[in-house]
Amino acid sequence: MTVSEPRARRLPRLSATGVYTSLIVAAVVVILPLTVVLFTSMKTPEELASGESVLAPPDDWFNFGNYATAFQRGHIARALLNTTIILVVSVTGTVFIGSMAAYAIDRFRFRFRSLVLGLFLFATLVPSITTQVTTFQVIDQLGLFNTRLAPIALYMGTDIVAIYIFLQFIRGIPASVDEAARIDGASYFTIYRRIILPLMKPAIATVVIVKGIAVYNDFYIPFLYMPDSRLGTMSTALFRFKGPSGAHWEQISAGTILVIVPTLVVFLALQRFIYSGLTKGTGK
Amino acid sequence: MRALTPWTFLVVPLAFLVAFSYVPIVNMVVYSFTDWDGISPDYTFTGLDNYTEIFTRRELFEVFLTSLYYLGASVIQIVLALYFAMVLSFNLRFRNLFKGIIFFPYLVNGVAIGFVFLYFFQPGGTFDTFLGAFGIGGGHLWLGDPDLVNYSLAGVSVWRFLGLNFVLFLGGIQSIPSELYEAAEMDGANRRQIFRHIVAPMLRPLIGLSTILAVSGSLSVFEIPYIMTGGSGNSETFVIQTVKLAFQFNKTGLASAAAVVLLLLILLVTWVQRRLVPDRRTEIS
Numbered sequence: 001m002t003v004s005e006p007r008a009r010r011l012p013r014l015s016a017t018g019v020y021t022s023l024i025v026a027a028v029v030v031i032l033p034l035t036v037v038l039f040t041s042m043k044t045p046e047e048l049a050s051g052e053s054v055l056a057p058p059d060d061w062f063n064f065g066n067y068a069t070a071f072q073r074g075h076i077a078r079a080l081l082n083t084t085i086i087l088v089v090s091v092t093g094t095v096f097i098g099s100m101a102a103y104a105i106d107r108f109r110f111r112f113r114s115l116v117l118g119l120f121l122f123a124t125l126v127p128s129i130t131t132q133v134t135t136f137q138v139i140d141q142l143g144l145f146n147t148r149l150a151p152i153a154l155y156m157g158t159d160i161v162a163i164y165i166f167l168q169f170i171r172g173i174p175a176s177v178d179e180a181a182r183i184d185g186a187s188y189f190t191i192y193r194r195i196i197l198p199l200m201k202p203a204i205a206t207v208v209i210v211k212g213i214a215v216y217n218d219f220y221i222p223f224l225y226m227p228d229s230r231l232g233t234m235s236t237a238l239f240r241f242k243g244p245s246g247a248h249w250e251q252i253s254a255g256t257i258l259v260i261v262p263t264l265v266v267f268l269a270l271q272r273f274i275y276s277g278l279t280k281g282t283g284k
Numbered sequence: 285m286r287a288l289t290p291w292t293f294l295v296v297p298l299a300f301l302v303a304f305s306y307v308p309i310v311n312m313v314v315y316s317f318t319d320w321d322g323i324s325p326d327y328t329f330t331g332l333d334n335y336t337e338i339f340t341r342r343e344l345f346e347v348f349l350t351s352l353y354y355l356g357a358s359v360i361q362i363v364l365a366l367y368f369a370m371v372l373s374f375n376l377r378f379r380n381l382f383k384g385i386i387f388f389p390y391l392v393n394g395v396a397i398g399f400v401f402l403y404f405f406q407p408g409g410t411f412d413t414f415l416g417a418f419g420i421g422g423g424h425l426w427l428g429d430p431d432l433v434n435y436s437l438a439g440v441s442v443w444r445f446l447g448l449n450f451v452l453f454l455g456g457i458q459s460i461p462s463e464l465y466e467a468a469e470m471d472g473a474n475r476r477q478i479f480r481h482i483v484a485p486m487l488r489p490l491i492g493l494s495t496i497l498a499v500s501g502s503l504s505v506f507e508i509p510y511i512m513t514g515g516s517g518n519s520e521t522f523v524i525q526t527v528k529l530a531f532q533f534n535k536t537g538l539a540s541a542a543a544v545v546l547l548l549l550i551l552l553v554t555w556v557q558r559r560l561v562p563d564r565r566t567e568i569s
Contacts, residue, residue, distance in 0.1 A: 019371050026368065027385045029443070032414070033404045040403065054403075054410050101297035108290035116294065123305040125554055127504050129523055130543045133530040134311040137322070138303060157304030163297070188289050217393045219507055224531070238395045239511065249403060256396045263391050271384065274391070278448065279455040 034260070041066055041253035048250055066254035070241070074255050078230065079237035086148055086222075086233065087215045090155035094211050095204055098162035099170075103192050106170045107178060124160045132224060139225055150225035151233075155215055162207045165280060169203035170196065209270065209277040216263070234259050309547075315540035322536035334541035344542070347522045350434060351502045357438035358498035362491065364442070365449035370479065373457040383454070390447035398511030401440045402427070430518035437509050437519055444508070445501070449494050456490045457483060496557045500550045522546060 040048065042058035044065075070076065105117055128135075135154065136145075144150040173196065181191050197204075219235040226233075232240065238259050241252045267274060316334055320327035338344050372383055389397070404410045405426035412424075426436045460482065468478050506523040509515055515524040522542070530539035 019374075019376070022367075023371065023376075023382045027382060030385050030389055033400050033410060033443075036410045037400050037403060053413055054408070055413055097297045097300060100293040104290040104293035110287060110290045113290075116298070119298075119301060119306070123301060125551060126305065126309060126547060127500060127550060129504050129506055130526075130547045130550070131305070131308040131312055133526065133536060133539045133543050134308040134315060135304060136530070137311065138307055142303075153300070154304055157300030160301070160305070188293075192293065213391055217391075219394050219511070224527075235393055235395045238393070238399070241399070252399055253403065256399045259393050259396045263393065264388075267384070267388060267391055275387075275451055275455070278451055 037253045037256055040249055041257050043250050045248070045250060066250045067258065070251045070254035070258060073251070074237050074241055074258075075229075075232060076234075076237060076255070076258055079232045079234050082148065082231060083216060083233045086151050086155070087212060089148075090152045090215055091208055091211050093152065093156040094162045095207055097156055098160075098166045098207060099197060099200055099204070100192065101163050102166035102170045103196055106167060107175065120160055120163050124164060128154075129220065132220070136224065144225075146226055146228045146231065148226070148231060151215075151218070151221045154221055154225070155211070155218075162211060165203050165206055165210075166200065168280075169200055173199050205273060206277040206280050209274055213263075213274075234262075312540045312543055312547075315537050316544045317541075318537045320536045320540075321534040322530065323534060327537065330537070334538045335545070337538060338542055338545060344525070347520050347525050348503075350519065350521050351505065353434040353438040354441055354502035354505050355499065357442050358445075358502060361442045361446050362449055362494050362498065365446055365453055365494075366487075366491075368446075368450050369453035369457055370483065372454060383451075387447035387451050389444050390451075392444070394444075394507040395511055397440065397444055398508060401436075401443075401508075402512055405436055427513055427519075428517065433513060433517055433519045437512065440508050440512070441505070452490050452494065453487060456487045460486050492557055492560070496554055499553045503546060503549055503553075 036054050039056070039058055040054070042061065042063045044059075044063065047059060101120065105113065105120075139145055139150050139154070142153075144153060177195060177199070178191050181195055186194070216234065218233075219239065222231070222233040222236045223239065226236070229240065238255050241255045315327075317329050317331060318327040319330045319333070368382075368386055372379055372386075376382070406412075407423075407425065411426060415421075424432060427433050464482055465478060468482055473481070504523050505521045506527070509519045509521055510524050510527075513519045515521065515528070523546070526539050526542045526546070529535045529542065
């Protein structure tokens, strides 16, 4: 957003109390369920069984035993590795696919151009969950079922929001930049690679953030396409805590916190980019 | 040569688009007219049988009613998001902290949210304890009671998605030039008038967008109920049912027809919304 710091308008004094009360209530509603899980993750099974209130803080604030167990038994290291591989490959792929398509559609006039554009834009309207029944057959026939390539291909090929973001952005890059390079003898590929791509950095940042969050959090694609437990992602590895750990809430809580912490770190580090990225990227 | 250049850039993107978006869509429509089980090498065309089955077998269609809970919840969600966006557009103390807290749930992993609220709603869990502090008796099975489960799950959905609407609205409000407010204030407009005549018109496209997201989101709810209850006791949604039909009961034909119905509904909603509120996206091309 190009907006400068929000205006320093003050709240009328009368309503201030009501407004702060409502904000504090909202903050409690958000934080309370998470805090209880954090507390539980540091309690021993005996503490949990003792019948004291769930709101009671743990006896030992540094009891990270459940985390060690959850990390080991939930194969979180492997899940983190799988998620990282899938995330890096599919986000990189999305950036190239989206920017190439945007470059071709915006900078060239060719037959079927509006048909191609229409195909991309129509696909953004189709919620991918509705087509899973038959997408499954495609993945299966390509031999991608139960491989990391299944989610990678699906993240690159379905969610087309990236193309929309790139198309909007590339229109702001003057065509004279390309033409100057063209006169200097640069090929179209060089122009894309050396001029367009570097100039699209802000759009790339937006796509990386929006897509990265979506991939890290996605549950049903890895769940449907990678049932192999060695291919667990952060989402599916956590989901499997439901089975073997039964009602071991101290371990489930620790696993849950382990999955949330990376999100919190990324959020605190990239807050401003995330806000503006989502504002731009929710054209879907 | 130049005529071919754009296609060299489009080959890969189009290949992915066709393989993973259009082949499934076309297949889905074809299978929806068959009795295919997803495994056998062949199938027979059964005409509109699957569609008739969906609309006449009550238990198949009834799951759409579950969406109404989520639709109701998203109305509450949009209203709350508007309120908090209005409030936090003022220069408040701890403004960024509150903004961050209200927004953060949107970023949290869905499975993690599912577990957090499974624990939250347990008998004697956080919710019961909290209510108990106000003297409200417990004994409710928030997730086990078929009459309550959809309220609980829709509540979780508000917790999760409020932040997105809120940030969108806040961005919209902050892009309104401050001169407009000042002029209105100078003319003696009160806050309700400012909202009605300045903020609301500027936010209309965003509210329209949130409405489509809310309706299509309510129709295609899957994650939260699937993770938390597996669709048991009245909490089954249309998508959970479709996924079960396809992957547990091998009724690929029927599941495809169900998915086509859902897709058409969502396209219809989008179309109606576009007619009512002109869209920014049509500017492309």
